[in-house]
Amino acid sequence: MDFASNITISALFQQTLVGLSRTTILFIVASGLSLILGVLRIPNVAHGSLYMIGAFIMYSVNLFFGGGQAGFWMAVLLSPLAVALISLAVERGLFQHLYEREHLMLLLFTFSITLVFGDLVKMIWGSDYRCVDLPAAFQGFFTILGFPFPRYNLFLILTGPVVAFGLWFLINKTRIGKIARAAAVDREMVGAIGINVSLVFAAVFVIGCFLAGLGGALVAPTQNIRQGMDHAIIIEAFLIVIMGGLGNIWGALLGALIFGLTDSIGILVWPQFAIVFPYVVVVIVLLFCPKGLLKSTW
Amino acid sequence: MRKKMWLPVCLALALAFLLVGTAAQAEKTIKVGIVDTYTGPPSTYTNDVRDAFKLATDKINAKGGILGKKIEFVTRDDKFKVDIGLSAAKELIMRENVDILMGTINSGLTLAISDLCEKEKIPFLVTFAKSEKITGEKGNRYVFSMNENTAMAGKAGAAGLAKKPYKKYWIAGDDYEYGHAIADSVWNHLKTLRSDVVLLGQSWWKVGEPDFTPYITAMLSAKPDAVIIATGGAGCVPFLKASVATGFNKSVPFFMHTATEMSTLAPLGLTAPEGVLGTSNYFYYFPDTPENKAFVKEFKDAYGRFPKVGALYGYITANFIAKAYEKAGEINTEKFINALEGMSIGSPIGELTVRAFDHQVMFPMFMGTTKKVEGYDYLIATDIVTIPGKDVMPSIEEIKKARGVK
Numbered sequence: 001m002d003f004a005s006n007i008t009i010s011a012l013f014q015q016t017l018v019g020l021s022r023t024t025i026l027f028i029v030a031s032g033l034s035l036i037l038g039v040l041r042i043p044n045v046a047h048g049s050l051y052m053i054g055a056f057i058m059y060s061v062n063l064f065f066g067g068g069q070a071g072f073w074m075a076v077l078l079s080p081l082a083v084a085l086i087s088l089a090v091e092r093g094l095f096q097h098l099y100e101r102e103h104l105m106l107l108l109f110t111f112s113i114t115l116v117f118g119d120l121v122k123m124i125w126g127s128d129y130r131c132v133d134l135p136a137a138f139q140g141f142f143t144i145l146g147f148p149f150p151r152y153n154l155f156l157i158l159t160g161p162v163v164a165f166g167l168w169f170l171i172n173k174t175r176i177g178k179i180a181r182a183a184a185v186d187r188e189m190v191g192a193i194g195i196n197v198s199l200v201f202a203a204v205f206v207i208g209c210f211l212a213g214l215g216g217a218l219v220a221p222t223q224n225i226r227q228g229m230d231h232a233i234i235i236e237a238f239l240i241v242i243m244g245g246l247g248n249i250w251g252a253l254l255g256a257l258i259f260g261l262t263d264s265i266g267i268l269v270w271p272q273f274a275i276v277f278p279y280v281v282v283v284i285v286l287l288f289c290p291k292g293l294l295k296s297t298w
Numbered sequence: 299m300r301k302k303m304w305l306p307v308c309l310a311l312a313l314a315f316l317l318v319g320t321a322a323q324a325e326k327t328i329k330v331g332i333v334d335t336y337t338g339p340p341s342t343y344t345n346d347v348r349d350a351f352k353l354a355t356d357k358i359n360a361k362g363g364i365l366g367k368k369i370e371f372v373t374r375d376d377k378f379k380v381d382i383g384l385s386a387a388k389e390l391i392m393r394e395n396v397d398i399l400m401g402t403i404n405s406g407l408t409l410a411i412s413d414l415c416e417k418e419k420i421p422f423l424v425t426f427a428k429s430e431k432i433t434g435e436k437g438n439r440y441v442f443s444m445n446e447n448t449a450m451a452g453k454a455g456a457a458g459l460a461k462k463p464y465k466k467y468w469i470a471g472d473d474y475e476y477g478h479a480i481a482d483s484v485w486n487h488l489k490t491l492r493s494d495v496v497l498l499g500q501s502w503w504k505v506g507e508p509d510f511t512p513y514i515t516a517m518l519s520a521k522p523d524a525v526i527i528a529t530g531g532a533g534c535v536p537f538l539k540a541s542v543a544t545g546f547n548k549s550v551p552f553f554m555h556t557a558t559e560m561s562t563l564a565p566l567g568l569t570a571p572e573g574v575l576g577t578s579n580y581f582y583y584f585p586d587t588p589e590n591k592a593f594v595k596e597f598k599d600a601y602g603r604f605p606k607v608g609a610l611y612g613y614i615t616a617n618f619i620a621k622a623y624e625k626a627g628e629i630n631t632e633k634f635i636n637a638l639e640g641m642s643i644g645s646p647i648g649e650l651t652v653r654a655f656d657h658q659v660m661f662p663m664f665m666g667t668t669k670k671v672e673g674y675d676y677l678i679a680t681d682i683v684t685i686p687g688k689d690v691m692p693s694i695e696e697i698k699k700a701r702g703v704k
Contacts (some may be wrong), residue, residue, distance in 0.1 A: 007519075011516070014519070015512060015515060015516060018511050018515050019512065022512065127337075127341040128342050128561075129339070129561075129565040131535065131567065131569075133567060133569050139542075139543075139569075140543075140545070147515060148518070148544045148546075148549070150543035152543065153543075219508070219509075222508075222539065222540070223535075223539065224532065224565060226532060227337075227338050227339055228339055232508060263512065264516075267513055267516045268512075271470075271502070271513070271517075272499070272500050272502055273502075274502070274503070275473060275502065275503065
């Protein structure tokens with residue numbers, strides 16, 4: 001009865017747009033994770049916590065500036081920066097001493113950080129749900145082909161390519177990007193030619209975490225900010241990174257597109273069992289391309 | 299050699315003192331063990347239960363306690379996990395020698411503790427878990443429900459919806475016990491009240507789904523007259539948010555149990571959607587009676603915030619415990635249970651009675667719609683209709699059928 005009962009071209013188009021706005025958030029978070037995974041070789045489970053902290057800081061900054069346009073833009077700007085600062089402290093204080101350890105150790109270590117961050121968030125913000133109100137310009141919706149489409153989601157869709165271009169530019173056109181790419185392939189060789197690999201690693205880690213904070217800040221107005229939002233995103237982000245190819249930014253983009261679109265179109269096609277669609281796609285992709293769709297840097 | 303002998307001797311002595319100490323204490327007080335979720339999102343609800351319980355017991359103790367004994371309580375955090383909560387319950391029974399257990403917000407855990415309490419013969423007063431199985435299919439002599447359940451909410455929701463002209467429905471909710479239970483309950487009752495309703499389809503999302511926009515746009519394409527939303531706790535806030543962002547609340551009417559509760563509406567401030575139909579057991583601004591006003595003032599003076607629905611559950615639980623022991627005349631579990639069966643007490647929302655057959659407190663349901671009202675920083679429920687407890691309770695025949703008793 002439920003299967004494919006309401007599919008029209010306009011409904012499909014609508015779901016695609018909604019899926020794309022979701023893709024933006026997934027891409028921003030997953031690309032940061034992938035960057036750190038590719039260059040530093042750290043499976044950073046705490047990435048989700050930084051996303052959550054980004055959302056909470058967004059809430060506080062927005063409140064501090066009294067909401068509206070000023071509050072929103074200051075919060076979107078400041079909360080990823082704050083998250084980047086936190087990550088810098090974590091990297092310089094802890095991670096830089098651990099790069100030589102094996103992956104399992106690093107994984108456990110980042111996991112312990114998620115627990116610490118989780119408790120810190122509870123101590124600072126408490127356990128009540130928090131909400132960020134959008135400035136008036138972003139409230140409401142456009143009607144596209146007879147269906148409502150939230151204005152803010154359109155903003156998200158436009159943000160996605162900007163972030164992707166910024167990352168592309170950073171990795172391909174800047175010195176630090178080139179060194180980072182080289183270090184991802186052979187970190188000893190990069191060190192041998194006199195480059196301070198440790199600092200490059202710190203920079204990459206901070207950029208990756210900045211993206212987590214940005215994702216959290218951008219997603220904050222669309223949902224309730226709460227404890228536990230870190231777990232939900234980190235699982236999806238890891239699946240996307242694995243599906244796209246470890247450490248490959250374009251893989252993260254491709255993975256996020258596949259994940260976001262199968263999710264939203266699945267909901268239209270078969271709403272009763274929509275939960276499984278993205279995961280089934282992950283399984284299929286990994287069956288045929290066990291190393292991910294694009295070239296892994298590992 | 300001699301030196302080493304001291305250690306076990308000291309240990310034994312210390313242990314003996316400890317045992318004597320707890321035994322002596324157990325005689326002086328009535329001990330209640332609370333297992334509940336104090337970490338993560340559910341603590342928004344559970345803190346109120348504990349705080350109001352403390353408020354009520356402090357008052358009882360100040361008057362000299364029950365039968366000359368004071369009520370004391372200890373809490374354990376179950377972290378919303380069945381295994382952790384169950385071992386905490388065991389520990390409270392074995393080591394803390396509690397007379398009564400209460401909690402929890404997790405339906406699965408509540409059913410497990412209920413099972414344990416039946417074996418250990420410890421009364422278990424449930425404060426928040428909403429599965430109708432607790433006092434229905436899986437009910438037993440030792441478990442009591444101090445809150446409403448999915449069967450009651452479903453019946454209340456169906457009664458409200460049946461009066462509306464909607465025919466084509468869509469059901470959407472959290473894909474777990476609570477979501478399905480409440481959806482089934484609303485829908486089954488609605489079908490018996492109205493033979494002309496049809497179900498166009500259903501959407502089920504994972505618990506904790508952060509973004510409902512794709513679900514809402516997909517539902518819109520099916521063009522239902524009304525939607526039954528079966529999401530609880532953490533899902534209510536983002537759902538209402540997404541419904542405003544997509545204009546869903548203006549194009550399709552929907553019913554959502556707990557939509558009108560303060561824990562859902564307060565975080566959204568004035569941006570929450572108006573006109574959402576919801577049911578709840580308690581509002582601090584309704585009913586507008588001296589009893590409720592006194593309770594709200596007492597709670598607000600003590601904790602600096604308004605009481606939410608959990609506060610009512612905690613408050614009446616303490617008062618039921620006090621009155622039942624008083625009626626029993628001694629601290630005796632079996633007599634306590636006999637006394638509690640069919641017992642009525644006054645409460646902030648009027649008189650409440652424990653139904654003797656299934657140990658379910660017969661809560662009235664307050665059905666209202668969300669609205670902006672001057673003087674409040676967030677939306678409140680208005681046009682509240684009270685559906686009396688006896689009208690929303692599942693019948694004793696239904697309970698018997700669920701339990702397989704003839």
